[in-house]
Amino acid sequence: MTESPASLLLVLAVLLPFTGVIFGLLIGGRHVRTVALTTVALGLAVIGGIVWHALGTCSGSGTAIEYVLGGWSPPLGIRLRADGLSVLMLLAVAVVISLVSVYAHADFAPHDSGKETRAPLVFWLMLLAIWGSLNLVFVSGDLFTLYVALELLTFAGVPLVALDGRGETLRAALRYLLFALLGSLLYLLGAVLLYGAYGTLDIQLLSQVVRPEALSWAALALMTVGLLAKTALFPLHIWLPPAHAGAPAAASALLSALVVKGSWFLVLRLWFDVMPNVVTLSAAQLLAALGAAAIIVGNIVALRQLRLKLLIAYSTVAQIGYLFLMFPLAFGLAFAGMDSAPALTGGMLQTISHALAKAAMFLAAGLIYLTLGHDRISDLRGVAQALPMTVTALALAGASLIGLPPSGGFLAKWLLLSAALESGQWWWGAVMLLGGLLTSVYVFIIVVRSLAPAEAGWMPKTRVPQYQQMAVLALALSAFLLGLAALSPVDLVQLGRTPLSLLRGTP
Amino acid sequence: MSLLLNLWTILAVSLGVFFFLAGTLGLLRFPDVFTRLHALTKADNLGLGLVVLGLLPQMNSIHAMLKLLLIWLLVLFSGAIVSQMLAQAARSGEIDS
């Protein structure tokens, strides 16, 4: 257990963005963007400090970073805890948040008159709120605090969905909210049952006392179903495409790349860290079966879309499916007494590369919309002429979604594929390959269409600033080059984690 | 002494409950808003008043007794206001009587 002054950084990672929300609301007017960007800069420094500290302990003691709030240690109090998974997610989210902020600089600029306007205020404050809530999801060590974190995330996401104010986006936002509320209630119900059975909500303590009995099984089932509704795993995905496609580009990027990952991360925590000895292989297979269905259905429906933003939203439905394939792979390896780490690393890489690539794609779609005045896939002529960097970014992000080397998607799928073969579950590998094939079809269509020359005399509707294109390219490049993480000397993923086989080992 | 006080409590509370029952019966059986309001306010005012009076000797401090009386007064007050407003709304046709 390391409780050094650096651990206070965990508190700051959560509260700094929210302090930004408070000051942004208080100062308001035309200064909201300045407050937000300052907070993002400070937040990056905090996350940088955490990563630095984690790398230090990685080569040293190898324990997770912990912070006990108010000096009241669990089970009475609450502790924050960042293991390898948390640190990686903190880093990935910080990168996406800051590049999206760069992109949104112009889109949500203060009004010329200096008067406060609705959309910039809401966008910047909710961007910070999403960041703070996600950081809380990653570092919280308490199931009830995580419930509050989930609600914070929902309340930050809904206004972004409805930012446009049109009827259909309001409808999408209301549907999203109802799904999300049911999801968090089911999660809370599970947490209540666990408290009734074991008298604690602390993740570390629970993992030591939880027994494979009916009560914990019921709690795990309720919590998982609730979280799946929030993550939009097939067949609970129907709220996602209209909600993500109807928002402004920068908001869509936040929702699709980041917000759904919060509840997914919590499923991961529950299955791998809280109750690994309750999980059965058949339950994990069921989860992956839903994931496989999401991959097939999401990709096929994406292929049939006429509009770019909806296509990208359906592609999110499919990519979420991949995130659940790791469950039977990791547990399969652990059951066989083998090292489950590659499957976990593959799943994490998949999440992070999807976050980067999907943010890049939604932002690129936003620039294309600005340039053409529409986003019909059938008519993307001239895009490559007007936005060479953006089309490159689309291609690179697409390559990561498909899984071409050396992208993050490639490394992720490689690790998952070898885990599938090693644990004798080749069928999940086949699903991954089929999904990659379908993805490559629509990525190919988009890129080829946008390479087509424009009619003579065609002028872009709006001139897009260079820095917006560069932000998009930076996101896509990080997704594309993430595969080089394989060369990294330290294995950050396993920081402060007990191997799954050890947790499950004793009956 | 305490026997007498207990008897008083039993008597007053039972009587209060009777008024509540009668008021509820009226609420369910009377034909329109005005007569139903009449039944309801009787239950509130008299029923609750009797229950409060009955419980007074059971309190162990003046402080608690005053709180009980305050509750009664507040219910009386809000009951009077609300029934006025309901009756007005019914007369102007805002709600179906």
Add this chain to the structure above:
Amino acid sequence: MTPSLALNLALALLLLGMAGWAVLVRSTQAAVIGFMVFGLLLTLAWARLDGLDVALTEAAIGGGLTGFLLLGAAVRLRSVEHRATLQAPGLATRILAALAAGSVTLLLAFAVLTLPSPAPSLAPAVAENIAMTQVGNPVTAVLLAFRALDTLLETLVLVLAMLGIWSLADDRVWGGRPGFAIAHDASGILHYAARILVPIGVVIGGYIFWIGADDPGGKFQGATLLAAMWLLLVLAGLRDAPRVSSQALRLWVVLGPLVFISVGLLGSWLAGSFLGYPQGYAKLMIVTVELALLPSLTLILGLLIMGAPKREIGR
């Protein structure tokens, strides 16, 4: 059957009856009124379960404010009521829904019956540490010392919900006042009621807030009562709803969270831990946080009910 069990049983049956009414009855308004009665009965159930703090919160927020909110919406949506119920699902959906709901109930009932005995409890841990917090009400000690982070985050939830509601305004009226309507009050009776009731309500709200340190009560329950008094003033036309661009309003809204975070940071400096309290200063710091939270919570709870800005500045 003991009288106590009979009372509990009757209460449970009434709860189920009212919840069934609220879920199944045709008219939305009738359903909402059923839900409000349900909320009041739930308050009694809390009292039976020795949760007086929760009972007060449930009465004030669960039954009171939520009921008011839903009833207002039901009245506003009366014109589409018929159309909205036209899309009622078919028998197959109903049977599936009943099966799903029934299996969840059975699962939970099974879980309730298999809860371990003796029950695990943190009450001994609270009893052991409560002296250090210098407050007498254990629930307050949990809310503001042992699990103060949750309470801090909860105020942030309220701020976000308020912002989310504001974000639904039309761009043209941004910064204006919520469209919370002044009630139709021909004879001035509401006006009269507000003048008499508000001072009494404010005193009671303050009292509930103040005793919260040692007895059931506290900032949430007190703030809800104060918010209700504020809503009454606005309804009766004695005060107008505030402009959401008002600097003063925003200052009061963020005061609570801001002081909370500052006290937390002070703790990390003086007591060596964020949201920790140095020996002997716990009560002072807790009361400071609560005092700062009271106006913020009152305003936010009221604003959540008042809804999105509807009227331009100056109108």
Add this chain to the structure above:
Amino acid sequence: MNTATLFGLCASMLIGLGLYGLLTHPHPLRKILALNVIGSGIFLLFGAIAFRGAAAGMNADPVPQALLITGIVVAFSASALAVALLLRLFEVTGDVSLANEDPAAHKDTSKDRPHD
């Protein structure tokens, strides 16, 4: 049967009732109401669990009770946000239907015929 078990079972049924309402009611306001019934059920269950945890001279475990207060406030803010969204949807579109805009549904509602 003791108090905690009785109210625990009552809570299980409340959650089921709310779930049924949420799944079957087309009107969003009724869905919000049903969510509140589910929420109340969960809170009551937690209250029953707190009551079982009476120890150390306390009549109930204060930790769940404190969490319940947080939960009730969070549930209220969720309802307020949902109701505000619903009212805004009604204002903008004149309708409260959650179904996707497809032409068939439009035709059906425009006739507005009683359905019995």
